[in-house]
Amino acid sequence: MNSPENLLLKNATVVNPESSQVADVLIQNGKITEVAAHIENSEAHIIDLKGKFIFPGFIDLHVHLREPGQEEKETLATGLAAAVHGGITAVCSMPNTNPITDNEYFIKFLVDKAWEINKAKLYPIGAITKQSKGEEISEIVSMIRAGAMAFSDDGLPLENMLVLRRALQYIQPYNKPIILHCENKHLSLDGSMNEGELSTILGLPGIHRACEEASIAQSIEVAKYFGRIHIAHVSTKGSVEIIRLAKQRGIAVTAETAPHYFALTEKDVNNYNTNAKMNPPLRTEEDRRAIIEGLRDGTLDAIATDHAPHAVDDKNKEFNLAAFGIIGLETSVMVTMQKLVQEEGFPLELIAKICSTNPANILGVHSGHVKAGYVADLTVINKEANWEVKDYQLYSKSKNTPFIGMQGKGKAFMTIVNGKIAWQEKV
Amino acid sequence: MINEKPKSLLGLKDLTRLEIENILQQATLFKEIFNRPIKKVATLSNKVVVSLFYEPSTRTKASFDLALRMLGAGSLGFTPASSSVTKGETLIDTVKNLESMGVDAIIIRHGMGGAPHLVASNTNIPVVNAGDGFNEHPTQALLDMFTMIEEKGYIEGKKVAIIGDIMHSRVARSNIWGLTKCGAKVIVCGPPSLIPVGIESLGVTVTNNVEEAIEDADFINVLRVQLERQKGSFFPSTREYHREYGITAQRLKKAKSDAIIMHPGPMNRGVEISTEVADGPYNVILEQVRNGVAVRMAVLYMLLMRSKEI
Ligand SMILES: [Zn+2]
Ligand SMILES: [Zn+2]
Numbered sequence: 001m002n003s004p005e006n007l008l009l010k011n012a013t014v015v016n017p018e019s020s021q022v023a024d025v026l027i028q029n030g031k032i033t034e035v036a037a038h039i040e041n042s043e044a045h046i047i048d049l050k051g052k053f054i055f056p057g058f059i060d061l062h063v064h065l066r067e068p069g070q071e072e073k074e075t076l077a078t079g080l081a082a083a084v085h086g087g088i089t090a091v092c093s094m095p096n097t098n099p100i101t102d103n104e105y106f107i108k109f110l111v112d113k114a115w116e117i118n119k120a121k122l123y124p125i126g127a128i129t130k131q132s133k134g135e136e137i138s139e140i141v142s143m144i145r146a147g148a149m150a151f152s153d154d155g156l157p158l159e160n161m162l163v164l165r166r167a168l169q170y171i172q173p174y175n176k177p178i179i180l181h182c183e184n185k186h187l188s189l190d191g192s193m194n195e196g197e198l199s200t201i202l203g204l205p206g207i208h209r210a211c212e213e214a215s216i217a218q219s220i221e222v223a224k225y226f227g228r229i230h231i232a233h234v235s236t237k238g239s240v241e242i243i244r245l246a247k248q249r250g251i252a253v254t255a256e257t258a259p260h261y262f263a264l265t266e267k268d269v270n271n272y273n274t275n276a277k278m279n280p281p282l283r284t285e286e287d288r289r290a291i292i293e294g295l296r297d298g299t300l301d302a303i304a305t306d307h308a309p310h311a312v313d314d315k316n317k318e319f320n321l322a323a324f325g326i327i328g329l330e331t332s333v334m335v336t337m338q339k340l341v342q343e344e345g346f347p348l349e350l351i352a353k354i355c356s357t358n359p360a361n362i363l364g365v366h367s368g369h370v371k372a373g374y375v376a377d378l379t380v381i382n383k384e385a386n387w388e389v390k391d392y393q394l395y396s397k398s399k400n401t402p403f404i405g406m407q408g409k410g411k412a413f414m415t416i417v418n419g420k421i422a423w424q425e426k427v
Numbered sequence: 428m429i430n431e432k433p434k435s436l437l438g439l440k441d442l443t444r445l446e447i448e449n450i451l452q453q454a455t456l457f458k459e460i461f462n463r464p465i466k467k468v469a470t471l472s473n474k475v476v477v478s479l480f481y482e483p484s485t486r487t488k489a490s491f492d493l494a495l496r497m498l499g500a501g502s503l504g505f506t507p508a509s510s511s512v513t514k515g516e517t518l519i520d521t522v523k524n525l526e527s528m529g530v531d532a533i534i535i536r537h538g539m540g541g542a543p544h545l546v547a548s549n550t551n552i553p554v555v556n557a558g559d560g561f562n563e564h565p566t567q568a569l570l571d572m573f574t575m576i577e578e579k580g581y582i583e584g585k586k587v588a589i590i591g592d593i594m595h596s597r598v599a600r601s602n603i604w605g606l607t608k609c610g611a612k613v614i615v616c617g618p619p620s621l622i623p624v625g626i627e628s629l630g631v632t633v634t635n636n637v638e639e640a641i642e643d644a645d646f647i648n649v650l651r652v653q654l655e656r657q658k659g660s661f662f663p664s665t666r667e668y669h670r671e672y673g674i675t676a677q678r679l680k681k682a683k684s685d686a687i688i689m690h691p692g693p694m695n696r697g698v699e700i701s702t703e704v705a706d707g708p709y710n711v712i713l714e715q716v717r718n719g720v721a722v723r724m725a726v727l728y729m730l731l732m733r734s735k736e737i
Contacts, residue, residue, distance in 0.1 A: 197625030201440070203540035203562025203600055206624070272541035317517060320539040320560070 005029055005419060008041050012049035012380065014370045016056070017353040025054060027376040030419035034372050049380060052413050055352050056368045057089030057377030059123075059359035061179070061256055062154070062232055062304035063329065065091070068109075069098025074309035074397045076113050076122070079329065082307075082396040083120035084423040086330035087412025089377040090121035091307075092363070095132065096155035102127035102138040104146035111147040119422050120415075121377065123149035123363060128167050128178060134160050137167050144174050149363050152179035154232060157215055159185065161222050168227030175364050177230040177254070180219050182239075183280070187211035192320050194266040194281040202272065204319060207281050213238040220246045220253055228252035230362055233306050235261045235280040237290035244299040254362050255294075256304040259328060259335040260402070262291045268402050274315045274322035276402040278308065292344055301358040305332045309398030327396050331403045333379070334387055337410025341383070355379075376419035383410045385425075435547045435554040436726055438563035439604040447605055451573050453725035458718070460497065469499035474531040474731050477503040478557070479521070481537045486692055486716070487557050487567070491534050494723035500731075503530065518542060519549045526550050532731055535559070540597075553730040561595050567691055568601035570722040572609065574715050575646055578687050583610035588640040589631075590616045590672060591650030591699055592661070594623040598691045599650060603629050616640035617650075617672060620661045637672050641682040648689045649674050652699045665698045675701040687711055 007027040014023045014035055024039040025032060065079040076093075083091050093110060095101035101110065107124050114122035126143035130136050132153040140151060151171065158164050158180060167178055188211040193199050195206020216231055216239050223229040224246075234240060234257045246253045260278065265285050268276040276282055294300040308325025315322050336355065340346040352368075356379070360368030367375050388407045391399040414424040439447065460466055476495055480488055488504070495502040505525070522533060532553045535543050540560030547554040558564040575582055587606055593599045593615045606613050607630040614632045615622065622633055634640050641647050652668060662668050669675075674688065688700075688710040696702045704710065 195624055197628045200623040200625045201629070203560050203597060205561070272544050313517070316519060316545075318537070318539040318545060319541045 006041070006044035007416070007419065007421075008039060008044035008046045009054060010046060010048050010050070012052045012054045014054045015348045015352045016369055016371065017349055017357040020348055025370060025378075027416070027419045030376055032370060032372055032374050032376050035370060051384070053348060053381045053383055054370055055348075055379040055381060056356040056360075056370050056374070057417070058087055058333065058355040058379045059363070059367070060088045060091045060305050060307070060329065060332065061150075061230070061302055061359050061362065062258070063091040063093055063307040064096065064309065064325070065093045066309055067097065072397075073311055076110065077117050078395060078397040079307070079309075080114060080117050080119035080122065082329045082394065084415040084417065085395045087333040087379045087381065087415050088120055088329055089379060089415060089417050089422070090123055091329070092123045092125050092150055094152060094154045095125050095127040100127050100132050101125070102130055102132065104139065104142040107143045107146040107148045119417070121417060123365070125150045125152050125154075125179065127151065128153045128158060129163060132156060134158055134163060137163065137170060140167070140171055141174065144176060148176070149365070150177045150179055150230070152181065152232070154179065154181045157181050157183040157185060161218065164219065164222050165226045168223065168229070172227050177228060177362055179230045179232050181232050182212055182215035182219055184211045184215045187214065190320070192277060192281075193269050194283050196266060196284060198266045198269065202269070207279070209236040209238055209283065212236055212280050213242060217242050220251055223253055224249070224251045231255040232304070233258055233261070233280055234291065234294070234300060235283050235287065237287045240290045240294035240299055244294070244297075247299065254301040254358070255299070256302040257291050257295065257300050258304060258306045259332050259339070260326060262288055262295065263335045263339045264288075264402060272319045273402065274317070274319055275326060275400050277319065277322055277324055278306070278326050279324040292340070295340065295354055296344070296346065296350070301354065301362065303332065303336060303354050304359070305329055309396055310400045311398060315400050325400070327394070327398055327401050330394050330396060331389055331401060333381065334389070334408055334411045335403060335406070337381065337383065338408030342409050376416055378416040379412060380414035380416070381410060382413040382425070385409065385411045385413070387411050434730060435543070436565055436730065437543050437547060437554065437556050439565045439568055439601050439608070440563065442608070444608045447569070447572070447608060450569055450722070450725050450729065451576065453729060454569070454573050454718070454721045457724040457728070458721040461717070461721070467497050467499060470728060471495070471498040471500035471731055475501040475503060475529070476532045476534060476727065477505050477525050477530045478534040479505050479536070480557070481507050481535070481542070482558070484536055484558070487536065490716070490719040491557065491723050493720050494727060497720070498724055498728060500727070518545065522546050522550055526552055532727065555726060555730065558597050560597065561600070562597055563601045563604070564597040565601050566719070566723050566726060567598050568605045569726070570715055570719040571602055571648065571689060571691075572605055573718045573722050574689065574711055575687070577714070577718070578711060579645060582606065584612070585645040586612045586614065586643055587646045587648060588614050588616060588644040589648045589650065590637060590640060590674060592621045592652055592656060593617050593626060593650070594621045595653065595656065596650050602648060603631055607631065614640050614644070618662050618668075621656070638678060638681045641674070641678060641686070644682050644686055646687045646689060647674060647682060649700050651691060651693065652695055654695070665695070669698050673699060673701060674704050676703045676707070679704060685709065689715060692716070
């Protein structure tokens with residue numbers, strides 16, 4: 001008799017950060033119990049995945065799910081469904097909700113609700129400071145006890161370096177990352193796109209790259225003495241160089257970038273396309289190249305989407321007034337497969353690393369490998385599937401993405417969370 | 428044909444040299460009307476045009492109003508303070524309402540770059556950009572070019588110096604697009620903090636030396652310095668600005684003896700231009716104002732008479 005809890009995935013290529021092999025994967029009670037050439041098991045439900053690739057579950061370290069407070073843009077239910085639809089098994093939700101997720105009760109609300117929704121896993125991020133005001137640190141340990149997995153004041157930079165120092169010291173025994181949105185607000189002022197040739201041509205106020213790089217450099221010099229930081233949404237060549245050097249100096253810094261920074265450039269803003277407006281902004285081809293090389297050589301540890309849903313009315317307005325941010329959960333795997341695997345020849349093992357193993361390590365969760373003893377969070381990819389992004393196919397409540405209409409190859413085929421199929425391609 | 432979007436004038440960036448020259452040609456015809464006893468042609472007598480001014484402007488608005496009047500068109504003023512805009516109506520809603528009331532074209536001035544483009548993509552009537560953020564002010568550049576041709580006969584090969592706050596100037600951008608397309612040599616000059624990144628890619632030369640900029644120039648277009656830029660630390664004081672970048676009679680000795688001085692107005696005397704120069708023999712600043720009406724007549728006429736495409 002087939003138990004729904006037990007799955008036997010046959011004939012796929014199993015991709016781990018170290019190596020890949022064609023093998024069968026046995027899942028029992030939510031865990032991977034065996035990975036081997038030929039597994040027989042009469043109890044398990046057998047799925048033939050010949051030609052497909054089984055990755056350790058992709059973890060998105062940076063997502064805005066908007067609940068509570070802006071449920072018209074996204075809810076936990078739609079966001080977590082969008083995640084598994086995109087091949088993501090776990091997401092970290094940013095705390096810039098309304099009210100701000102800065103205490104144990106809000107963390108518990110998110111954890112419980114995500115449990116009920118039962119789609120992608122939720123790793124909530126709590127605010128570093130009360131109300132994310134950047135003044136006093138919030139009840140970090142109570143939030144950890146309630147299930148918070150990381151801390152950030154994302155949406156805003158943490159400008160007070162003394163507060164950063166204190167937060168890094170205070171959190172030190174718990175090994176949870178402090179995630180920094182690095183932006184020098186004095187430098188960015190009221191800019192709305194990358195400052196460069198195109199902002200000059202469009203007559204739009206620019207956001208200079210120095211605003212990101214100066215803030216990253218400053219934060220790294222504090223982290224050098226007081227703890228571990230994770231840099232959110234790296235967008236410039238200069239930032240990649242600063243982080244590369246910091247790692248060589250042995251400083252505890254990790255960093256993420258988003259698919260739009262390695263797939264698009266400021267040119268996509270042309271004609272005042274507000275769906276290509278985000279913060280940090282899309283940069284130049286030179287930056288895009290540097291981001292790709294940063295991912296290739298390990299300077300950048302993870303791909304995270306900065307999924308930022310906005311309603312039509314927030315985007316269909318004057319470019320300066322339009323909201324920053326684009327959605328990304330459902331296009332991340334597709335864009336990664338096309339831009340990094342198809343176009344740049346990234347080995348699949350490296351994809352496993354930057355989409356799963358590294359994010360798991362940054363969070364300190366026991367996943368990121370397809371091996372016996374690991375949790376059965378798996379992303380199954382059809383490397384040959386052709387796709388075109390269409391807005392009506394998105395599960396997310398918002399459709400604000402510049403990737404609509406983009407075509408490519410390679411997408412999620414099945415998403416398994418805790419040993420259960422959370423989503424699969426209709427065949 | 429019926430569903431085809433009408434042409435709009437959003438910027439000189441989007442026009443060809445021929446399209447620009449056609450407008451200037453039409454403006455020449457309209458300017459002759461100024462010399463007639465009855466300064467009116469009733470070509471657009473069945474049309475109503477609305478002016479949406481989200482930024483205050485006396486000069487440009489009056490110039491458009493006068494142009495409409497001389498064409499016999501009805502004009503409808505619409506300023507945010509006196510409308511539902513202050514009640515939080517979006518730009519798109521405002522424009523759609525006006526369109527359904529039956530207006531034939533929209534003239535828009537807005538503080539943000541790209542706002543006229545947003546309007547144009549949300550309506551089916553022609554849109555005229557009367558200045559958007561730092562982006563463009565196409566009718567100002569057209570009237571500047573019209574004036575240059577009046578003064579010197581042609582633009583091709585002429586040297587034009589644009590002096591001042593290039594970064595925040597839509598007048599500078601539109602002039603650069605139009606002049607370079609028509610074959611002028613354009614040199615821009617101002618404090619480095621007010622020169623936007625990558626401006627060279629528009630085909631201009633950049634200098635921070637004002638003497639060098641005006642040397643051999645046929646035209647010197649002096650931009651208005653917005654005093655609030657001082658607060659943003661773009662320059663320390665109007666005094667120092669005047670010393671380093673102000674157009675004075677002393678400096679003009681470096682220019683050609685018949686160099687023409689232009690200014691989009693309103694002037695800050697003693698800042699970007701000395702009173703002596705402002706009132707001097709080679710400025711055409713008041714002529715620019717007159718030409719503004721003729722150029723705007725041409726633009727409106729060509730957009731609203733479907734047969735004459737810009
Ligand atoms: Zn951020
Ligand atoms: Zn974010």
